Amino acid sequence: MQTDFYEQVQNKDESLQTECYETVKSFLALKNVSPRILSTFKRSFSKKNITECVYTNAFYTGFPNYKTLMLCFDMVKDAAKNISYGKYDRKCFDCPPVWQPGRPRVLTTFQEFVLVLMRLRLGLFERDLAHRFEISESTVSVIFRTWIRFLRLELQELIITPPRDGLQEHMPKLFKEFYPKTALIIDCTEIQMERPSALDNQSSCYSSYKSRTTMKSLVGITPSGVIGFASELYPGSITDKEITVKSGFLALLEQDDEIMADKGFLIQDELAAVGATLIIPAFLKGKQQFSKEEGEKNKKVASLRVHVERCMERIKNWHILDKPIPVSLAGIASDIFIVIAALTNFHPPLIS
Numbered sequence: 001m002q003t004d005f006y007e008q009v010q011n012k013d014e015s016l017q018t019e020c021y022e023t024v025k026s027f028l029a030l031k032n033v034s035p036r037i038l039s040t041f042k043r044s045f046s047k048k049n050i051t052e053c054v055y056t057n058a059f060y061t062g063f064p065n066y067k068t069l070m071l072c073f074d075m076v077k078d079a080a081k082n083i084s085y086g087k088y089d090r091k092c093f094d095c096p097p098v099w100q101p102g103r104p105r106v107l108t109t110f111q112e113f114v115l116v117l118m119r120l121r122l123g124l125f126e127r128d129l130a131h132r133f134e135i136s137e138s139t140v141s142v143i144f145r146t147w148i149r150f151l152r153l154e155l156q157e158l159i160i161t162p163p164r165d166g167l168q169e170h171m172p173k174l175f176k177e178f179y180p181k182t183a184l185i186i187d188c189t190e191i192q193m194e195r196p197s198a199l200d201n202q203s204s205c206y207s208s209y210k211s212r213t214t215m216k217s218l219v220g221i222t223p224s225g226v227i228g229f230a231s232e233l234y235p236g237s238i239t240d241k242e243i244t245v246k247s248g249f250l251a252l253l254e255q256d257d258e259i260m261a262d263k264g265f266l267i268q269d270e271l272a273a274v275g276a277t278l279i280i281p282a283f284l285k286g287k288q289q290f291s292k293e294e295g296e297k298n299k300k301v302a303s304l305r306v307h308v309e310r311c312m313e314r315i316k317n318w319h320i321l322d323k324p325i326p327v328s329l330a331g332i333a334s335d336i337f338i339v340i341a342a343l344t345n346f347h348p349p350l351i352s
Helices: 002-032 035-041 047-056 066-080 109-122 126-133 137-158 164-169 173-178 199-205 240-246 268-272 292-316 327-344
Strands: 182-192 212-221 227-230 258-260 277-279
Touching: 066 109, 066 137, 109 126, 109 137, 109 327, 126 137, 137 327, 164 182, 173 292, 182 227, 182 240, 182 292, 199 212, 212 240, 212 292, 212 327, 227 327, 240 268, 258 292, 268 277, 292 327
Parallel strands: 182 258, 258 277
Antiparallel strands: 182 212, 212 227
């Protein structure tokens, strides 16, 4: 009885091996048929398929829908015709792309735009993108770096503090009731980076709050939840007060503006110098508990200030920021962050 069982198992193994062999043999035989049939076994994420996926799936680009994606592309497509790849200068050619000097581009302008969005949104490696778009890794690197600098120049104007009458017109009801002069809600966010090899750079980039090397930015949103200010990335050791002064944030403020922030922003004097007021939760200052008025104020400020945290979450949803920023991208890290902040403004407002 036991011998019959072993024979059945052995026969089944042999049949499976034969089936696998025939499958591999059939696949290899396709190489002798035609490239058209063989292409059906190649990766389905070709250049054409990526373009088609973008039409119906915002997963790859970070835009809420196709209409918004094309709105952004239409803003930059004309200027993109004069991109100088690998350089900072831009050349203008008064001729069709086919007649322009230099090697012809493998990808169209729209496909390069999508490639950059996929790198930002999904955090894909350059080798992965090279495989999907059927180009070399070096070409992916050149396209990404060139387009990031280009998009920074074209889209940074979307990050702007609106006129005060515009803020009042679109201000949510809760802000109008309690803090009607609020111009911006500010907070800092830190992006993890690879540890530099130089010890002095390690020291300047080390964040005691995160206990690792980071880059830090100051972000401000309007009461309706639109990003109205995004600073350059600074070393992680910089304080909230220092980044507020160095980033040029104070130059945007007007007389009687109110700025809402967390307790860590001790910038009352800096704001007073430009005629603005700081709104932060109350401190205990040696008392055992808050008074009733202070408790109510803290609740109001916390409930309104939380929207800047939601905005930070939107920024962090661009998954290129999931991994530590490599030292090789440190030169364009600020460009990447500001482009992401500008693209985030294409989403619906956080506060209705």
